[in-house]
Amino acid sequence: MMLAKKLWAGIGALIVLSPLGLILPDRFKAGTAWGEWGVDEIQKMRGSVPQGIQKLSDLWKAPLPDYAFQGWEGKDLCHSSFAYFISAVVGIAIIAVVALFIGKVLVKEHE
Amino acid sequence: MHIPDGYLSPATCGVFGAAMIPIWSAASRKVKKTLSVRQVPYLAIGAAFSFVIMMFNVPIPGGSTGHAVGGVLVAILLGPWAACIALTVALVIQALLFGDGGITAIGANCFNMAFVLPFTGYYVYRLISSNSPAGSRRRVIAAGAGAYVGICVAALCAGIEFGLQPLLYHTANGQALYSPYGLNVAVPSMVLGHLVVIGWVEVLVTALVVKYLQKQDAVFFEGGRS
Numbered sequence: 652m653m654l655a656k657k658l659w660a661g662i663g664a665l666i667v668l669s670p671l672g673l674i675l676p677d678r679f680k681a682g683t684a685w686g687e688w689g690v691d692e693i694q695k696m697r698g699s700v701p702q703g704i705q706k707l708s709d710l711w712k713a714p715l716p717d718y719a720f721q722g723w724e725g726k727d728l729c730h731s732s733f734a735y736f737i738s739a740v741v742g743i744a745i746i747a748v749v750a751l752f753i754g755k756v757l758v759k760e761h762e
Numbered sequence: 763m764h765i766p767d768g769y770l771s772p773a774t775c776g777v778f779g780a781a782m783i784p785i786w787s788a789a790s791r792k793v794k795k796t797l798s799v800r801q802v803p804y805l806a807i808g809a810a811f812s813f814v815i816m817m818f819n820v821p822i823p824g825g826s827t828g829h830a831v832g833g834v835l836v837a838i839l840l841g842p843w844a845a846c847i848a849l850t851v852a853l854v855i856q857a858l859l860f861g862d863g864g865i866t867a868i869g870a871n872c873f874n875m876a877f878v879l880p881f882t883g884y885y886v887y888r889l890i891s892s893n894s895p896a897g898s899r900r901r902v903i904a905a906g907a908g909a910y911v912g913i914c915v916a917a918l919c920a921g922i923e924f925g926l927q928p929l930l931y932h933t934a935n936g937q938a939l940y941s942p943y944g945l946n947v948a949v950p951s952m953v954l955g956h957l958v959v960i961g962w963v964e965v966l967v968t969a970l971v972v973k974y975l976q977k978q979d980a981v982f983f984e985g986g987r988s
Contacts, residue, residue: 654979658804659810662810662811665818669814672817672818672829673819675820676819676820676827681825682826685828685955686766686769686941686943686951697942701768701940702933704940707768707866708768711857713861716860716861717861718860718862738817738860742813742859743810750805750806750808750847751803751805753805754803754805754806757793758802
């Protein structure tokens with residue numbers, strides 16, 4: 652098997668395992684990464700939310716917010732793990748296409 | 763380490779966005795010159811790898827989480843400029859599609875994770891690996907050391923960016939407008955978790971893949987690309 656194919660297979664395995672990135676922090680009751688809290692979390696932590704964060708935090712509506720499906724907030728770990736896995740598949744597919752395109756454009760120009 | 767929207771002031775975001783423009787343009791010039799057709803698929807593999815490895819959130823003592831980035835590995839295999847492009851692709855998709863990292867903070871997040879991280883790690887790797895043979899153990903150790911230093915220095919940068927906000931931007935009565943924690947809180951919070959846990963995850967991931975690739979195709983480690 653070609654090396655590139657082997658490496659893609661490895662990435663495939665990581666995609667399948669990716670929900671561990673959700674399950675492990677849940678098991679250890681670990682919260683959000685430092686400095687990546689949502690408005691509600693800051694409100695709880697500090698009793699108030701800085702104006703700029705209040706104003707800018709929902710500037711962008713991501714289609715798969717936090718690697719989850721919209722409207723699936725509060726679903727159990729099984730559902731969110733499935734959404735996490737699908738997010739990995741979608742993300743990798745788009746990133747592969749974009750990176751291949753950029754690579755081809757750059758390399759073509761010098762040949 | 764993905765700074766969300768609203769944590770950095772628009773001016774800070776502007777500074778980092780402006781700083782990234784010459785870096786991105788240098789990266790595309792360098793990659794144009796040095797990347798071979800054979801390596802193009804590996805650029806995509808590198809970007810995909812760093813994206814998926816960043817999904818593995820690992821608990822950090824103190825109740826928060828962090829994740830490896832994989833950027834030093836990509837820099838070792840394809841050179842730091844190609845790593846800059848691969849990481850930028852991953853970070854932009856994370857921000858746009860998943861809201862992981864703010865769109866206004868893309869410049870700062872790319873500065874930390876697509877510039878500081880791969881370049882710092884790469885030069886530590888070069889310094890330690892020196893002229894050692896492609897298949898040598900010294901290269902695995904050098905890769906691990908580069909990974910550790912790279913991700914910790916990137917975390918330090920993020921900590922400084924967070925920590926400067928309340929100093930620079932506050933209301934007349936001292937209320938923070940953006941990220942509310944000063945350097946004395948933000949820097950240790952960002953750096954300690956990476957020094958103690960996440961840095962070692964990055965070391966493990968980087969060293970394992972380097973070891974595997976040494977057996978598969980040692981050509982990755984022959985000759986120094988800069």
